Amino acid sequence: MEPNPDEPSGGDEVARVASFVPGLDAVLCGGFLQGGLYMIQGDPGAGKTILASQIIYGQATQGGRALFITVLGESHGRMMVHLRPMLFFDPARIPEQVAYISAYHALDADGLKGLATLIRREVQTRGATLLVLDGISAIEAKAGVGFEMKRFTHELQTLASATACTMFLLTTATGATGAPEHTMVDGLIELRHRHYGMRNERRLIIHKVRGSGFLEGEHAYRITREGVTVFPRVESMLALPTRRDPAPRKRMLSGIASLDNMLGGGIPTATATTLAGPSGAGKTTLGLHFLTASSVAEPGLLFGCYEPPERLRLKAATMGLDLAAAEQQGDVELLWHPVGEYILDELAHRLISAVRRRDVKRLVIDGISGFQEAAVEPERIVRFWSALSNELRALGVTTLQTLEIPELIASEVRVPVDGLSSLAEVMVLMRYVELRSHLFRLISLVKVREGAFDPAVREFTITDAGMIIGQPFEGIGTVLAETTGEAASTVAAAAPSEDGAPAAPDEIIGRTR
Amino acid sequence: MSGMALVLIVEDEFAIADMLEMALTDEGYRVVLAANGRQGLDRLAEGPLPDLVISDYMMPVLDGVGFLRAMQRSEAQRHIPFIVMSSMPEANVRELISGYIAFVRKPFQLAALVRLVATSLSTSTPDS
Numbered sequence: 001m002e003p004n005p006d007e008p009s010g011g012d013e014v015a016r017v018a019s020f021v022p023g024l025d026a027v028l029c030g031g032f033l034q035g036g037l038y039m040i041q042g043d044p045g046a047g048k049t050i051l052a053s054q055i056i057y058g059q060a061t062q063g064g065r066a067l068f069i070t071v072l073g074e075s076h077g078r079m080m081v082h083l084r085p086m087l088f089f090d091p092a093r094i095p096e097q098v099a100y101i102s103a104y105h106a107l108d109a110d111g112l113k114g115l116a117t118l119i120r121r122e123v124q125t126r127g128a129t130l131l132v133l134d135g136i137s138a139i140e141a142k143a144g145v146g147f148e149m150k151r152f153t154h155e156l157q158t159l160a161s162a163t164a165c166t167m168f169l170l171t172t173a174t175g176a177t178g179a180p181e182h183t184m185v186d187g188l189i190e191l192r193h194r195h196y197g198m199r200n201e202r203r204l205i206i207h208k209v210r211g212s213g214f215l216e217g218e219h220a221y222r223i224t225r226e227g228v229t230v231f232p233r234v235e236s237m238l239a240l241p242t243r244r245d246p247a248p249r250k251r252m253l254s255g256i257a258s259l260d261n262m263l264g265g266g267i268p269t270a271t272a273t274t275l276a277g278p279s280g281a282g283k284t285t286l287g288l289h290f291l292t293a294s295s296v297a298e299p300g301l302l303f304g305c306y307e308p309p310e311r312l313r314l315k316a317a318t319m320g321l322d323l324a325a326a327e328q329q330g331d332v333e334l335l336w337h338p339v340g341e342y343i344l345d346e347l348a349h350r351l352i353s354a355v356r357r358r359d360v361k362r363l364v365i366d367g368i369s370g371f372q373e374a375a376v377e378p379e380r381i382v383r384f385w386s387a388l389s390n391e392l393r394a395l396g397v398t399t400l401q402t403l404e405i406p407e408l409i410a411s412e413v414r415v416p417v418d419g420l421s422s423l424a425e426v427m428v429l430m431r432y433v434e435l436r437s438h439l440f441r442l443i444s445l446v447k448v449r450e451g452a453f454d455p456a457v458r459e460f461t462i463t464d465a466g467m468i469i470g471q472p473f474e475g476i477g478t479v480l481a482e483t484t485g486e487a488a489s490t491v492a493a494a495a496p497s498e499d500g501a502p503a504a505p506d507e508i509i510g511r512t513r
Numbered sequence: 514m515s516g517m518a519l520v521l522i523v524e525d526e527f528a529i530a531d532m533l534e535m536a537l538t539d540e541g542y543r544v545v546l547a548a549n550g551r552q553g554l555d556r557l558a559e560g561p562l563p564d565l566v567i568s569d570y571m572m573p574v575l576d577g578v579g580f581l582r583a584m585q586r587s588e589a590q591r592h593i594p595f596i597v598m599s600s601m602p603e604a605n606v607r608e609l610i611s612g613y614i615a616f617v618r619k620p621f622q623l624a625a626l627v628r629l630v631a632t633s634l635s636t637s638t639p640d641s
Contacts, residue, residue: 008625009618035620120535124623151527158528162623 010161014211017130017166020058020088021051023221023230023349026237027206029213033186035161036210037153039136039169042191047202047223048170049079050086051191052132054227055168057088059130060097067128068100069119071107071135073170076100088227099126103133112143112152120159128165136171153184186210191221196376199341204230220343231345235380238387241394246270252298252362252398255289258469259443261454267400268425268450269361270393274368276403276421277430282441282460283402285319285467286430287364288312290400292321294331300362302334303351305370309334319466333358342374348388355397363392367402368420382419389423405431425449430460435475442473518634519543521563523553523580524598525572533567536627550575554583557590565634570599570606578609585612594633 016031025031032038032055040048056066070076079100083089094100099122106118123131133156143149160167169185182188188207193200203218215237221230251266260266267273267290275283284307294300302312312334316323326332335354337347347370355363365371368385375381392399403420421427427446432439444457456472520542524530527548534544545563547553549572557563566584570577577597584590591612599606600619607616614633617626 006625006628008621008629009616010620010622011618117535120532121539124536124539127624155528155531158526159532159623161620162529162532162626164622 015164017059018062019055020061021054021228021230023219023232024204024228026232027204027215027219027230028187028209029215032166033209033211034166035164036186037157037160037167037169037184038187038189039171039182039185040189040191041171041173043193044172046191046193047221047228048191049074049082049134050223051228052134052168052170053083053086054088056098056130056132057090057093060090060093064097064129065127066098066130066132067122067126068098068132069103069122069134070100071103071115071133072138073135076102085225086227087225099128107139107142112139112148115139116152116155116159119156123159123163123165128163131160131165131167132170133167134170136169137173150184157184157186182207194218194376199376201343201376220345222343222346229346231343231349234345234348235383235387238391241390243394245390245394246396253293254286255291255293256286256467256469258458259286259467262445262456262458262469263426263448264451264453267398268448269398270396271425271450272389272392272399272401272423273426273428274401274403274421274424275428275430276405276446278405278407278432281430281432282443282462282467283404283430284312284366285315285462286428287366287400287402288316288319288321288323289467290362291332291364292316292323292326294326294362296329296331298361299330299358300326300332300364301354301358301360302332302364302366303354304334304336304364304366305339305373306366308336308338318464319462320464321466333360337370339370339373344371344374344376344380344384347371347374348384351388352391352395355392355395360395360397363397363399365399365401367404369404382423385420386423421446433473433475440473440475443469517541517543518564519545519561520630521545521547521553521556521566523547523550523566523568523572523577525549525569529569532623533626536623537630540627540631542630549573550577550580550583553580557584557587562589563593565594565596565630567596567598567630570597570601581610581613596629596633 015034017034018031019025019028040051042048056064056068060066101122103115103118106114119131122128140149143152156167159165187209190205190207192203192205194203202221202223204221205218206214206216215232217233217236219230219233221228250269252269253266254260254263275286277283287302291300291302304312313324323332327334333354337350354360372378372381389399401424426448429444429446431442433442441460442457443460445453445455458469458471459473460467460469520537522530522533522544524533525548530546534546537544545556547556551574553568568577568580581595584593584595595613596615596617597606597613598617598619598621603616603618615629617629
């Protein structure tokens with residue numbers, strides 16, 4: 001809602017100003033409030049100037065007019081040099097739409113009164129819709145932090161409201177202190193660094209926004225040539241899914257008929273299936289079967305962290321699965337995010353964006369460990385995965401997610417992350433057993449929350465015709481007797497947790513004893 | 514009305530009063546300030562009479578209602594065009610006072626208010 005230029009009276013609703021910073025408007029629940037006074041604070045190098053510049057150049061593309069006022073900060077020449085590599089920077093906007101002026105002399109000669117007068121005149125004369133005032137700490141050094149600073153802040157607030165000019169004060173202060181400008185501004189945004197061992201993550205925190213909700217807590221952000229990108233914390237942004245979760249009524253074929261039989265007709269749609277097993281057990285192979293069954297009606301996506309697309313295509317081809325053709329037809333997309341220094345929420349937002357872009361219905365996440373590697377705060381992972389899984393369900397996505405378990409051959413199988421198994425409706429256990437100098441691959445269903453299933457432990461092989469699941473493995477008793485020296489039983493299925501309660505530490509999902 | 518018209522601003526919020534004063538001064542108007550209705554009446558008594566009054570509604574000492582009613586009791590002052598500003602809806606204000614030429618809901622848009630002043634001064638005469 002833009003203000004009517006001929007109507008002096010303000011309306012009941014305040015219009016929003018888009019930030020042009022990906023992710024930030026979501027954190028702000030819709031953008032900045034037009035005519036609001038915001039403080040952006042943070043350590044030197046946190047990206048305050050880049051953030052403010054991105055906002056004003058973004059708004060300039062929509063006809064906005066911005067005024068960037070400095071006091072004792074970076075010279076305008078140096079600022080231009082630093083902004084030049086940024087893709088949003090458009091020198092053609094200067095000075096008509098983006099003007100840079102120094103208020104040093106006004107402040108030095110006439111104090112805060114002189115500075116306020118200069119700002120009022122410039123905002124009105126230039127018809128500014130955005131103002132950035134860089135150097136609040138210098139202003140405080142000149143004027144002190146007492147009553148005069150409060151008065152100045154109040155004057156700016158009044159001017160911002162009366163001119164519909166959204167204002168940003170940049171300062172190096174940190175934390176939500178009781179400084180006058182902190183208590184009086186409409187919104188307080190902090191940019192900070194966090195160190196995790198040798199890693200550094202940038203975090204954005206909204207301390208307050210008057211008259212609007214916002215996503216509380218820390219949100220990671222990255223600065224690239226495109227500017228600042230904020231990745232709203234998934235547990236905060238998706239605390240509730242964006243759509244109603246369609247209760248699973250149908251079954252989706254897995255691409256392996258014998259597995260569908262074990263599942264009682266296929267995988268329940270809009271659910272998560274965890275494929276748990278040691279490295280090389282065949283988790284990705286099963287995922288490729290599922291993916292190659294994609295179609296126009298059921299677009300597929302593989303979101304991988306380990307094997308690059310070329311290797312996946314080759315792997316599929318050796319099993320007679322034409323993944324490349326499915327890609328060319330647009331039925332499948334392969335996205336590869338090798339384990340590096342990704343931000344956990346960045347991965348989630350890329351995943352959700354890719355799902356929404358093609359209305360993906362078949363998703364393979366290969367694997368959960370890649371997300372764990374990106375998590376600088378491991379205690380988040382279960383809450384994070386819960387929110388992500390709920391959103392995928394709500395989007396009608398049937399997900400196969402691989403989970404690597406450390407034991408190559410073991411009588412007990414433990415999920416490496418507490419509570420993760422309860423977040424999936426279906427748990428498939430894939431593993432090796434050794435019997436008389438031979439390795440066998442076994443597959444079993446540990447749980448299928450939506451219905452009855454075949455609990456047999458079956459042998460499977462990977463051939464040039466793909467994964468072949470055979471009869472129940474008759475040698476299981478012998479295997480167990482040899483490995484434990486005890487009378488064998490069958491694989492014990494972990495009790496499914498219907499209420500989603502966190503599982504016990506080192507949750508055991510399969511045991512032979 | 515010439516650009517040298519005199520405007521009386523009666524407003525207890527200093528930031529609003531200062532901002533309006535500067536904006537109208539920049540447009541060539543002469544501006545007198547008062548922080549409440551009582552001070553506004555004092556300015557009127559001191560003279561010269563303004564060509565236009567812009568008054569807040571809620572103020573200490575004497576609010577906009579008392580101020581306007583006092584002006585309306587004065588033969589010399591009742592014809593001065595009067596603009597009311599308030600953060601309340603006009604319906605609330607209209608229950609208590611009448612005779613003003615325009616109502617401006619806060620928070621207002623400065624540029625539009627300056628244009629309203631120009632329009633009000635050009636269409637109003639002391640006897641209208």
